[in-house]
Amino acid sequence: MWKLTEQKGEQEMRKVFVQTLDKLMNENEKVIALEADLGGASGFSKLGKSHPKQFINVGIAEANMIGIAAGLSMRGLTPFLHTFAPFAVRRACDQIFLEGAYAGNTLNIYGSDPGVCAATNGGTHTTFEDLAVMRAIPEVEIYDPADGVQLEWLIGEMIGRKGVHYIRTTRKQMPDIYQEGSVFEIGKANVLREGADVLLIAAGLGLKPALDAAEVLQEKGIDAAVVDMFTIAPLDADTIRSQMSGKKLVVTVENHNITNGLGGAIAEIMAEDASGIPLRRVGIKHEFGQVGSLDYLKKYYGLTDQNIVDTVIKSL
Amino acid sequence: MNENKLKELKRGSAAIRMETLRMMRKKGYGHLGGAMSIVELLSVLYNEVLRYDPQNPSWDGRDYVVLSKGHSGPALYAALALHGFFDTEWLGTLNDGGTRLPSHPDRLKTPGVDATTGSLGQGTSVAAGLGMALRIEEKDQKVYLIVGDGELNEGQCWEAFQFLAHHKLHEVIVIIDHNKRQLDGKLTEIMNPFDLNKKMESFGFHVISADGQKEESIYDALQQAGGVKDSAVCILLETEKAQGVPYYVDREDNHAPKFDEAANRELDALIEELRMQVEDGGK
Ligand SMILES: Cc1ncc(C[n+]2csc(CCOP(=O)(O)OP(=O)(O)O)c2C)c(N)n1
Ligand SMILES: [Mg+2]
Numbered sequence: 001m002w003k004l005t006e007q008k009g010e011q012e013m014r015k016v017f018v019q020t021l022d023k024l025m026n027e028n029e030k031v032i033a034l035e036a037d038l039g040g041a042s043g044f045s046k047l048g049k050s051h052p053k054q055f056i057n058v059g060i061a062e063a064n065m066i067g068i069a070a071g072l073s074m075r076g077l078t079p080f081l082h083t084f085a086p087f088a089v090r091r092a093c094d095q096i097f098l099e100g101a102y103a104g105n106t107l108n109i110y111g112s113d114p115g116v117c118a119a120t121n122g123g124t125h126t127t128f129e130d131l132a133v134m135r136a137i138p139e140v141e142i143y144d145p146a147d148g149v150q151l152e153w154l155i156g157e158m159i160g161r162k163g164v165h166y167i168r169t170t171r172k173q174m175p176d177i178y179q180e181g182s183v184f185e186i187g188k189a190n191v192l193r194e195g196a197d198v199l200l201i202a203a204g205l206g207l208k209p210a211l212d213a214a215e216v217l218q219e220k221g222i223d224a225a226v227v228d229m230f231t232i233a234p235l236d237a238d239t240i241r242s243q244m245s246g247k248k249l250v251v252t253v254e255n256h257n258i259t260n261g262l263g264g265a266i267a268e269i270m271a272e273d274a275s276g277i278p279l280r281r282v283g284i285k286h287e288f289g290q291v292g293s294l295d296y297l298k299k300y301y302g303l304t305d306q307n308i309v310d311t312v313i314k315s316l
Numbered sequence: 317m318n319e320n321k322l323k324e325l326k327r328g329s330a331a332i333r334m335e336t337l338r339m340m341r342k343k344g345y346g347h348l349g350g351a352m353s354i355v356e357l358l359s360v361l362y363n364e365v366l367r368y369d370p371q372n373p374s375w376d377g378r379d380y381v382v383l384s385k386g387h388s389g390p391a392l393y394a395a396l397a398l399h400g401f402f403d404t405e406w407l408g409t410l411n412d413g414g415t416r417l418p419s420h421p422d423r424l425k426t427p428g429v430d431a432t433t434g435s436l437g438q439g440t441s442v443a444a445g446l447g448m449a450l451r452i453e454e455k456d457q458k459v460y461l462i463v464g465d466g467e468l469n470e471g472q473c474w475e476a477f478q479f480l481a482h483h484k485l486h487e488v489i490v491i492i493d494h495n496k497r498q499l500d501g502k503l504t505e506i507m508n509p510f511d512l513n514k515k516m517e518s519f520g521f522h523v524i525s526a527d528g529q530k531e532e533s534i535y536d537a538l539q540q541a542g543g544v545k546d547s548a549v550c551i552l553l554e555t556e557k558a559q560g561v562p563y564y565v566d567r568e569d570n571h572a573p574k575f576d577e578a579a580n581r582e583l584d585a586l587i588e589e590l591r592m593q594v595e596d597g598g599k
Contacts, residue, residue, distance in 0.1 A: 037466060037507075039500045040571070057500060059469035059507030060436050091435065120343075120411040122418040124386065124434030292413030300413065 002182035002190060011148030014171040017110060018043040020155045021080055025051045028159065032072055034058060034081035036065045042082045042112060042171060062087045066095035066107065073106035078159060084118070085111030085168055089130040100164040101137050108158045109166045114144075115255035116297035117170040117205065118289060126289020130168055132260030135233050140164045141186070142232040144204035144255075144262075149178040150230060157186060168204065172294075175208050177228075189236040191243065195225035198312055199247045201240070201266055203229045206253035206282070206303065213308035222312060232262055237269050244270070249315050250279045253308060258283040280311050317532045321364070325531035327594055328359035328398070333560050334590035335394035339410045341575065341583045347419070349557035349570040351391035353495040353528065354383075354462060357553060358395040360534045361460060365542075370400035373427040379457050380446050382431040384439025385464035385493065386420040387572075393417050393426065401428035437470030439463065440490075444476045447488035458542065459488045466498025469507050474519070480548040481520030489541045490521070490550040493528065495557040499571045513552055521550040528555035561586060 025031045025047065037060045039045030048055035058065045062083050069079035081088075088096070088111040100107045111130060118125040134140050141163060145151040151169060158165055177192075184190065189201075193214055202210035207228055214224040225243055229236065244250050250270065252263035263281030270279055284301050298304055333355045340346030361381065362368075369375045383392050390410060397404045402416075409415040416425045420434030431446075433439040443461035450457050463473060480488055494512060496503055503509050516523045522544045526537035537551045557571070558564035563582040564573065573579065 035500070037469065037499045040569075041499070045500055057506055060466055060498065061469045061471065061507075064471065087435065120419055122411070122420050122434065123422065124418075124420045124432065290413075291411045291415060291418040296413035 002184055003179040004192060005176050005179045007176050009176045010173040011176065012171070012173050013148060013151055013169050014043045014112070016148040016151050017155065018046055020152045021047060022050055024156070024159060025054050028078070029054065030076060031078045031080065031159070032056065034065050034069055034079055036060055036062045036083045036087065038083055042110070044082050063092040063095045066092040067099050069107050070095075070099040070103065070105040078106065078108070080108045080110065080155075080158070082110040082112060084121075084125055085114040085127040085130050086125055089127060089133050089166070093133060096164060097137050101140050106162050107164045109164070111166060111168045112171045114168040114170070115205065115284070116289070116294060116301060116303065117172065117255070119294045119297065120291050122291035123289040128257040128284045128287075128289060130166075131232055131254070131256045131262065132264070134166050135260060135265065137164070140166060140233060143167045143230055144232055145169050145230050146204055146207040146228060147174050147177040149176070149180060149182050150184060153182065153184055170205070174205075177207060177211075184230070187231045187234045187236055189239040190228040190230070191225065191239065192228055193224070193226040195223040196246070197222050197248050198224040198316070199243050199250045200224050200226045200253065200308065201229050201250065201262065202226065202253035203232060203262055205255040209303065209305040209308055210253050212305035213312070216305065216309050217312055220313070222316065224312070229262060232265065235265050235269070240266060240269055241273065244275060244277055247277055249312065250277055251308060251311055252279070252281045252283070253303070254281070254283040255303060256283055258285060278315060280315050282308055282311055317535060322532055325359050325363055325535070328363045329356045329531060330590045330593040331398050332358055332391060332394045334587055334594060335398065335404065335407055336391045337561070337583055337587050337590070339390050339394070339407050341580065341587065342408060343411060345572065345574040346390060347387040347572045348561065348564060349497065349572075350385055350464060350493065350495065351388045352558045352560050353493050353555040354388055354391055355560060356529060356531050357462070357491065357493070357534055358391055360531050360538065362395045362399045364535060365538050366460070367457070368428070370428065373401055377457065380430045380443070380459040382433070382439045382443040382446070382459060382461045383421055384433050384443070384461060385436065385467050386433030386439065389417075389419060389421045392421060392429070396426070396428040402426070436464065436467040437472035440473045440476035443488050444479050444485065447480070447485045448483065450487045451483070451485060457487070460491060461488055462491050462493060464498070465492055465494045465496065465503055465509060465512070466506070468492070468509060469498070477516070477519050477521070477548070484547050486544050486547065486549050488548070489538070490548070492550065492552050493555055494552055495555040495559075497557040497571065501568065516550045516552065520548060522547045523550050523552055525552045525554065528553035529559050
């Protein structure tokens, strides 16, 4: 089971990734880490030092890396690969689709700095469409973890798990949400907070603002439930259905285009059920990315707790 | 090359280096290594070689520059500002929210930027397309394609080179910034390029080697390359990552360092030294 933490700390996600992999590589020599010349940026270079036989830097060749990982997995090895999210999902899309998913191979992809997390790398490096692309490929699992505890657990779950698994998360700090040692269930959303009026559904970078917004709404007499949808595919429709029943409003929060991401996925369920409940999607509204600090970009694209509060109040 | 012209070029290099370092110093970080290794090249291009009109950046008759190694954008911005495309004041806004100077070049944001780059490898094909358009239109303009040696890991580069060679597309002058390092370390340790000269030659290119730290050598190579009409052409520019910034030349972290206090002191001293060179008219 998972529990929310009282602590107000934070963890650097790439550190969690590298430390967790390091541990898994000690225990299991079939775990292989792959990089495409961003080992300095991801910290994966450290794995090359601690486990030279289990680390491969393919150079700046992302499509090649995906194919190589697929080949490794055909011999029963467990590849974890890192590159920036755009260079995985956009640049190597056909390789992920075909030699990964379609061919039934295993890829554990760490697509780092999705959405506004690209920050000063700017528009060329910004993915507001990675969920859309990956969601359209059958059998691909998509994860958007919200903190270091969840990420550590998730990486462990990938051992022995076959298929294409896309983990999108920043390299940088994320605020602590869960207690150390929390255990989750793949494909099962976490109801972090019950509430009678509004349902807030978020993941990853959107989760903390959603929790903060719920607090603010409480003070204003609006009772908001908050759900952590860290598994975006396969989507936990059951929890959505049970949570949305009786609510006056559903709001999704995502570091992604509001089309075909988390909000899009929820919209599909709500429309098919003819739920009749209004839905608002907080996220990027069909714009390209740009350079700026993370704070600037969150404000610019409307991903703050204030934006969520405003959306709820305007829509009720 | 006569002495005055060489002096002018060296002064141009000092100015580009100074402005680029200032931009990064202000931010506290930057893709320093690869920006520094094209400073002399940019000085020669913008002072002596390119046809352009800063008042009319989209002039139809201009030569094109495709900086495929887009992370070196700041050096290009310095060159563009110094050559009148926009106010040097802009340089201070690098990477700020709302800036017109993003870390990676954007043709829709910055006057004088001909191609949007940042995803390594992609600029090579765009340059090939531009060159093909010039061929179809029977123009004598050129496309100067600047590509990183680590960038050559990307298969797309070789797809573009194959196209250039097949079509003998000498309208595109491929310039490889051979600074021997990529992000994670030395090329020979990350992905061995073997003999780039032979590799390009066997791909069908006329290859010209030049010393990328010497303006006169770069100038001669560009002149020679401009005269090639019967095959694709490539300048293999021998450079050093972070050249001109002794503090960073041999450092492992010279690709994109964050500056600590020691680095700041070094950079401040160097910027001052460069400022004096620019004012004295080069050394
Ligand atoms: C497709 C793609 N993959 C990865 C990166 C991240 N990246 C930026 S610069 C760089 C290293 C480039 O090395 P090189 O081409 O030798 O450039 P230079 O040494 O001139 O800086 C990498 C891996 C990128 N921008 N694009
Ligand atoms: Mg290089």
